[in-house]
Amino acid sequence: MVKKCFSLYDIEEFLKEAGAESFNEKTVFSLKKELEELTKELVCSAQAYANYAGRKNTIKSSDVRMVLDNGVPAIMVKPSRRHRIHASHQHGQKIRED
Numbered sequence: 001m002v003k004k005c006f007s008l009y010d011i012e013e014f015l016k017e018a019g020a021e022s023f024n025e026k027t028v029f030s031l032k033k034e035l036e037e038l039t040k041e042l043v044c045s046a047q048a049y050a051n052y053a054g055r056k057n058t059i060k061s062s063d064v065r066m067v068l069d070n071g072v073p074a075i076m077v078k079p080s081r082r083h084r085i086h087a088s089h090q091h092g093q094k095i096r097e098d
Contacts, residue, residue, distance in 0.1 A: 005036070005039075006032050006035050006036055008028055008029075008032060011028045011031050011032045011035070012028055014031075015027070015028070015031070042064065042067055042068075043059065045067040046059045046063040046064045046066070046067050047059055047063075049062075049063040049066050049067065050063045
């Protein structure tokens with residue numbers, strides 16, 4: 001289970017910093033829910049890349065970057081050759097050409 005981590009205060013501050021002069025409570029709750037859901041999806045997708053690279057319990061920034069660069073959940077795409085080569089070098093494995 002993923003712990004919810006965005007406070008309502010932080011969301012309000014984010015909205016103010018983004019230039020919102022006024023907003024209602026529903027806006028804050030909606031944005032909080034969306035950010036938590038997006039974060040959960042991002043972490044789950046990054047975990048798929050980490051698992052593919054042989055890292056069961058470690059998500060690296062490169063895994064997150066792969067998800068952001070591809071724009072689709074990692075479980076739906078095959079990691080790029082560059083990412084597979086990078087992961088294999090970390091673990092001393094050879095890459096098999098597809």
